[in-house]
Amino acid sequence: MNKKxxxxxxxxxxxxxxxxxxxxxxxxxSDSIFDELRILYFDTSTEITINDAKIxxxxxxxxxxxxxxxxxxxFDYQPSLLGFIINTRIGKWIMFRDxxxxxxxxxxxxxxxxxxxxxVDIPKQITIEDIGTNSSFEIPFxxxxxxxxxxxxFLEDDIKIKAExxxxxxxGLRESSDEDEFTIKTSxxxxxxxxxxxxxxxxxxxxxxxETKILPLFIINNYNTNVTVTxxxxxxxxxxxxxxxxxxxxxxxxxxxxxxxxxxxxxxxxLMDSHFEYTGDIVKLTPKFTQNTSIALVNVTISxxxxxxxxxxxxxxxxxxxxxxxxxxxxxxxxxxxxxxKRNR
Numbered sequence: 001m002n003k004k005x006x007x008x009x010x011x012x013x014x015x016x017x018x019x020x021x022x023x024x025x026x027x028x029x030s031d032s033i034f035d036e037l038r039i040l041y042f043d044t045s046t047e048i049t050i051n052d053a054k055i056x057x058x059x060x061x062x063x064x065x066x067x068x069x070x071x072x073x074x075f076d077y078q079p080s081l082l083g084f085i086i087n088t089r090i091g092k093w094i095m096f097r098d099x100x101x102x103x104x105x106x107x108x109x110x111x112x113x114x115x116x117x118x119x120v121d122i123p124k125q126i127t128i129e130d131i132g133t134n135s136s137f138e139i140p141f142x143x144x145x146x147x148x149x150x151x152x153x154f155l156e157d158d159i160k161i162k163a164e165x166x167x168x169x170x171x172g173l174r175e176s177s178d179e180d181e182f183t184i185k186t187s188x189x190x191x192x193x194x195x196x197x198x199x200x201x202x203x204x205x206x207x208x209x210x211e212t213k214i215l216p217l218f219i220i221n222n223y224n225t226n227v228t229v230t231x232x233x234x235x236x237x238x239x240x241x242x243x244x245x246x247x248x249x250x251x252x253x254x255x256x257x258x259x260x261x262x263x264x265x266x267x268x269x270x271l272m273d274s275h276f277e278y279t280g281d282i283v284k285l286t287p288k289f290t291q292n293t294s295i296a297l298v299n300v301t302i303s304x305x306x307x308x309x310x311x312x313x314x315x316x317x318x319x320x321x322x323x324x325x326x327x328x329x330x331x332x333x334x335x336x337x338x339x340x341x342k343r344n345r
Contacts, residue, residue, distance in 0.1 A: 042095065045076040046107060046176040048163035059187035062224055063149040068142045071180070073107050073163045075128060076136045077173060091132075097170045103132040105165065105173070107139070112179055113160035117151035117186070120144070120159060145184065152253055153188035153225035154291050190223035190254075192287045194300045196261075210267025217259045217302075219285065221251035226290040227297075231259060234281040234301070239266045244283070250290060 051070040060066065089099035096103075105128050111120045122143035131137070145159065164177035197216045198205075205213060221227045228250045233242040243262040251257060261283060265276075285300040 042173050043078050044165055044167075044173050044176040045074075046163050046165045047074040047178045048072070048161060048180045049074070050161060050180045050182055052182070055182045056184070059154075059185040060145075060147045061187045061189050062147050062151040062153075063189075065144055065146040067144045069145065070140065070142055071161065073109075073126060073139045073141065074137070075105070075107060075131075075139070075165060077131065079135060095172045096168075097172075103130045104128060105131055105167070108164045108166060109141070110162045110164070111159065112162040113158065113181070115155065115157040115159075117148050117155060118157075118159065118184065119146045119148065120161075121146070122161065147184070147186055151186050151224065153186055153223070153289070155186040156183060158183050186224075188223060188225055188289065188292075188295070190221075191298065192227065192229065192285060192300050193220040193222060194218065194283075194285050194302060196282070196302060197258075207263075207265040210265060212262060212264040215261045215263060215282070217261050217283065218256060219249070219251065219259060220256040221287075222254060223287075223289070224253045226253065227251050227287045228290055230286045230288075232284045232286065233261075234284055235263075235278060237276075237278050239276045240264070240278055241266070242282070 049072050051072075054069045056066055092101045092103065093099040095101075107126050107128070109122050109124060109126065111122060114120055120143060123141055126139050126141055128137050128139065143161070158181045160179050160181040162177060162179045164175070165173075166175050166177075167173040195218055197218055205215075207213060217231075219229055221229075228248060230248050231244050231246070233244060235242045241264040243264075245260045245262070249257060249259065263282075282302050284302075287297045287300070289295055289297070
């Protein structure tokens with residue numbers, strides 16, 4: 001017996017159990033118990049590969065999307081000795097239990113693992129139209145990722161994409177699947193804001209001699225991570241004393257707080273020295289991330305014209321009062337002198 005005859009006998013032995021149901025089947029598919037009776041299966045292989053060149057190697061800003069990430073699914077199956085009849089009605093019935101089947105198969109795509117701060121938009125399925133034309137296929141596809149606006153900074157996690165071939169239960173193809181993964185990171189975004197909570201249009205705050213006033217300083221962390229803020233007084237004029245209740249404070253992402261700034265005008269016993277003022281910056285705020293402290297952030301100085309505080313040390317200018325009194329006395333003296341001269345005539 002030569003090799004060719006041996007292959008033919010072996011092939012017949014393999015397909016006869018699958019052909020038995022056709023004897024009693026109707027024109028279309030069989031509903032008999034033989035539909036699920038198989039000794040012949042075809043192995044499959046499903047592989048997914050994500051194009052690393054399209055994966056961002058930099059932190060992604062919250063709210064931003066990366067579109068069109070490229071990936072490829074490779075699907076293989078082994079028709080073995082039945083390759084020469086795979087596209088015939090018999091071959092279709094052996095493989096799919098449907099001699100009129102169009103030979104199409106679907107590969108399911110899914111996100112098997114991802115952090116909750118990212119969304120992945122991926123096709124649910126890709127279709128191979130006719131596996132009878134070949135035994136190996138490569139199908140490209142694209143997907144998008146979006147980092148949610150609420151994501152914090154300096155996060156890092158993996159995203160896994162799964163490709164799975166899951167045949168119908170009466171098919172003669174074995175299931176197969178594969179996963180590929182990549183890593184994404186988030187960047188920081190936002191800024192620090194601060195302002196004195198003063199009455200509308202307040203640009204001047206008046207102090208009595210030696211008076212203390214409390215200015216509420218509101219600090220808002222608009223960064224998407226924890227920030228430690230150092231508060232530094234900027235008034236160096238000896239006529240003023242400034243005291244801050246908390247010189248360092250840590251704020252969570254998108255949180256705010258209030259710090260009281262106490263300002264006292266110097267008390268002068270000599271009223272001639274009790275009129276002074278200060279116009280300029282009051283405090284400076286220096287933010288630092290509690291994580292990645294080496295990143296230089298923008299300092300905040302309370303120097304906006306609408307918030308500049310002009311502080312008068314003493315409300316009444318004593319010199320002006322004295323000169324005014326002297327002027328009035330002189331005027332009264334002149335008037336009295338004129339009246340007396342007129343009476344003496």
